[in-house]
Amino acid sequence: METSSTQQAFILAHEHEDVRELALRYSGEDMPFLLAQIAGRQTAKQKIPSWYGIDEILYPVHLSLEQASSEMTARYKASLAPEGKARLVDLTGGMGVDFSFLAPRFGRAVYLEQNEELCALAAHNFGLLELKNATVIQGKSEEYVSHMERADLVYLDPARREEGGRKVFRIGDCTPDLTRLKEGLLEKADRIMIKYSPMLDISLALKTLGDVREVHVVSVENECKELLFVLSKEGGECICQTVNLLRGGERVAFGFTPAEEAQEAVLAPEPGRFLYEPNASVLKAGAFNAVANRYGVKKLHRHSHLYTSDSRVADFPGRTFEVDSCFVPNKKNLRVFLSETKKANIAVRNFPMSVAEIRKRSGLKEGGDCYLFATTLADGRKVWIICAYPLTPLQYPEASSPSSSVK
Numbered sequence: 001m002e003t004s005s006t007q008q009a010f011i012l013a014h015e016h017e018d019v020r021e022l023a024l025r026y027s028g029e030d031m032p033f034l035l036a037q038i039a040g041r042q043t044a045k046q047k048i049p050s051w052y053g054i055d056e057i058l059y060p061v062h063l064s065l066e067q068a069s070s071e072m073t074a075r076y077k078a079s080l081a082p083e084g085k086a087r088l089v090d091l092t093g094g095m096g097v098d099f100s101f102l103a104p105r106f107g108r109a110v111y112l113e114q115n116e117e118l119c120a121l122a123a124h125n126f127g128l129l130e131l132k133n134a135t136v137i138q139g140k141s142e143e144y145v146s147h148m149e150r151a152d153l154v155y156l157d158p159a160r161r162e163e164g165g166r167k168v169f170r171i172g173d174c175t176p177d178l179t180r181l182k183e184g185l186l187e188k189a190d191r192i193m194i195k196y197s198p199m200l201d202i203s204l205a206l207k208t209l210g211d212v213r214e215v216h217v218v219s220v221e222n223e224c225k226e227l228l229f230v231l232s233k234e235g236g237e238c239i240c241q242t243v244n245l246l247r248g249g250e251r252v253a254f255g256f257t258p259a260e261e262a263q264e265a266v267l268a269p270e271p272g273r274f275l276y277e278p279n280a281s282v283l284k285a286g287a288f289n290a291v292a293n294r295y296g297v298k299k300l301h302r303h304s305h306l307y308t309s310d311s312r313v314a315d316f317p318g319r320t321f322e323v324d325s326c327f328v329p330n331k332k333n334l335r336v337f338l339s340e341t342k343k344a345n346i347a348v349r350n351f352p353m354s355v356a357e358i359r360k361r362s363g364l365k366e367g368g369d370c371y372l373f374a375t376t377l378a379d380g381r382k383v384w385i386i387c388a389y390p391l392t393p394l395q396y397p398e399a400s401s402p403s404s405s406v407k
Contacts, residue, residue, distance in 0.1 A: 001058065001124045003037070010034055012055060015041045040065055047071065048097055054128050058121050060095055068095040069157070069195070072220050072245045074102075077155075077193065077228065080216070081105045085152035089189070091141035091176070092157045096122040098195070102155060103131050110151075111136045112144055141176045145184050154189040160197050171196070171208050178209060182231065186211065192231040198224040198284060205229065206238065215240045217281040221247060224280040242281035244317065254282055254317040256290035265292035265299045267378040268308050271326050271385055272298075275373065276307040277347070278318040291317065304350040304375045312391075321371055321387035329374075329384050334362065337386070343368030349375040351382060 003011070011034060014022055019039045023031070040059020044052040048071045051057045059065055069077070078101040081088075088106040090099045093113035099122075103109035111126070111134055113119050119138045126134045137144070141156070158174035172179055178194060185192050196205065198217075205227070206212050214230035215238065222244055237257050244252040265288070282291055283305060292299050295316050297307040312320065327333040343365045346355045351374040358364070358374060371387040 001120045003056065003058070007034060008055065011037045011041065014038055036061060048074075051097075051100075051125075051129075056128055057125050060118055060121055064095050064118065067157075067160075068097045070220065070225070071097070071101075073218055073225055074098045074100070076216075076218055076243065076245060076251075077195075078102050078105060080193070080228075080230070081153055087149065087151045088153050088155065089148065089151040090155045091144065092155075092159070093122055093136075094118060094157060096125060098155060098157065099134070100126065100129050100131060102153075103134055106152065107133060109134050112139055112141060114138065114140050142181065145181055145188070148188050151189045152191070154185055154192045155194075156192070157195040171200070171205060182209065182211070186231065186233055190232065194229045194231070196227045196229065198227055200227055202227065202240075202285065212238050214238065215285070217242045217285045219244045219279060219281040219284075221245075222280050224284050227284075240285050240287070242279075242285045242287065242317070244279045244281050252279065252317050254287065254291060254294070256285075256287050256294070260290040260293065261287060263289055263293055265289040267302065268298035268300055269378060271300065271323050271377075272308040272310040273323055274309050274312050274391075275321040275323050275385060275387055276309070276313070276316045276318055277321070277373075278305065278307070278316075282317050299378075301350055301376045301378050304377075306349050306373060306375055306385075320391040321373075321389070322391060324386045324388045326383050326385045328381060337384075338362060338364070341368075341370055344370040344372040346372045346374065349373060351375050 007030065015038050019035050022038065023035055037059055039062060041052060043065050044059065050071060074097050077098055081102055083105045085105065086107045088102055088109040089112065090110065091112050093099055093111040095118065096111060099109065099111050109131070111122055113122065116138055119136050123136045126136065156178070158176055158178065160174050171177070202215060209229060209231060211231045211233060212229050213232045213234060213236060216228035217224065217240070218226050218228065237259065239255060239257055241253065241255040246252070276297055278291055288305050292307055295313045297309045297313060297316070300306045300308060341364070345367065346358055346364065348355055353374065369389050371390065373385040373387070375385060376382055
């Protein structure tokens with residue numbers, strides 16, 4: 001599978017143009033392919049920059065590219081796998097982004113995919129990426145597992161769409177269904193790493209899968225992107241690692257155990273000088289008590305998930321604000337506040353009104369340098385906490401113990 005010099009020149013000449021407009025201007029048998037490559041390069045420029053840097057890389061249809069991991073999350077997965085192990089098996093190859101970053105850490109690496117076109121693209125791209133240890137196999141994971149050689153790590157990214165295209169989120173609805181494959185895989189693999197949608201309920205997934213030793217909640221720029229479950233027959237308490245990957249290369253991580261989360265956090269009677277909002281990964285992981293106890297901050301309410309302190313905590317995994325005022329939003333207080341404030345960035349945490357309802361009733365426009373948190377305090381008071389601006393983090397810790405890796 002190659003592109004001619006003419007095709008390659010057309011792709012590079014038009015890669016910054018609107019694909020829909022190009023489709024109206026040009027025709028020909030190879031136009032669907034060329035347009036797919038242009039669209040692929042446009043997406044890869046931000047999502048997979050190291051692939052974008054190789055002009056001859058070929059891209060699949062939009063859906064496969066949409067579902068593929070970003071380079072940032074793929075590199076994170078690779079950081080969990082130790083170098084020098086003998087064999088990796090990726091049972092759901094897809095576009096091959098995760099595989100391309102995991103494979104160099106192993107002596108041999110098997111890419112399995114049932115779609116013939118994706119297999120052809122993978123074989124072409126892996127050559128360009130110089131993955132000399134890669135073997136591409138076309139087949140179904142359910143059939144391959146029955147005769148699979150032993151592996152140090154098996155990786156899966158189950159499809160989360162039905163044949164009709166509808167998204168699914170339950171483990172049993174994904175393809176392949178890990179509840180059917182897990183026992184057979186654990187007989188042939190030291191570790192299994194599974195990627196799931198961030199929409200998945202973590203507690204339910206732990207009960208459904210069983211044998212989970214690590215959970216990784218991965219965000220990029222504070223947007224939760226994926227959940228990783230590492231399964232093994234090894235004993236030990238399950239560790240949850242949250243991570244927020246930042247464009248500059250920094251990584252804000254926080255790890256905890258269920259035992260830590262079981263210890264209740266101290267509640268604050270009033271907001272202190274500083275207010276803390278955990279990042280998306282910490283909130284998704286449910287580290288509501290653990291993050292408070294680890295960093296010595298107090299919760300505003302058991303269910304509010306906002307934290308406070310009088311002295312600033314430098315490396316809290318989230319945003320830090322300096323509190324300007326706190327008041328009950330009655331008519332009198334609102335009149336004073338709204339006479340001076342016309343714009344605000346609003347967040348709701350354990351409050352009986354939505355952001356849209358607050359904007360409608362108050363007339364506050366979006367934006368500005370005012371940050372408004374509508375929440376509930378420990379004594380049940382419904383309040384607005386006004387913060388002037390988010391403070392710049394003093395540092396980005398590489399990790400917060402306990403930390404772990406796929407061994």
